[in-house]
Amino acid sequence: MRRLLVTLALAACSANDDFPAPLISSLTPDHGPAGAVITINGSYFCQKMVGEDPICNASGTVDFGTVPATLTSYTDTALMVEVPSAATGATSVTVTAAGKTSNGATFTIE
Numbered sequence: 001m002r003r004l005l006v007t008l009a010l011a012a013c014s015a016n017d018d019f020p021a022p023l024i025s026s027l028t029p030d031h032g033p034a035g036a037v038i039t040i041n042g043s044y045f046c047q048k049m050v051g052e053d054p055i056c057n058a059s060g061t062v063d064f065g066t067v068p069a070t071l072t073s074y075t076d077t078a079l080m081v082e083v084p085s086a087a088t089g090a091t092s093v094t095v096t097a098a099g100k101t102s103n104g105a106t107f108t109i110e
Contacts, residue, residue: 019044019047021102022043022047022096024041024093024105025041026040026105027106030105030107031110032108033110034083034086035085036082037082039078040079040093040095040105041077042079042102044097045060045074045075045078045097046075056074056076060095060098061095062081064084065086065092067084069082069083070084090106092104092106092107093106
């Protein structure tokens, strides 16, 4: 009887690899002029954990369409950003953290 030796190669992963993409639940307010500060509410904005606590190092980005916004506050569930100067009208806001991009939420630049 022959013995069959099977070797399994397991891909290395860290505890931070299993985070879902950031998720935007709401924008407050959902309209305003360039320069206004708004809050982006959601989850998984921080993509690193130490124990049970998310570590936020403000390494994510926020875009209004293709125009980057300036972050003023960054937590796992809420971001505060300054609305960038861009064309007026409705635009899609997204959050990117650890190479993962969120769903889009509509903001109207007045």
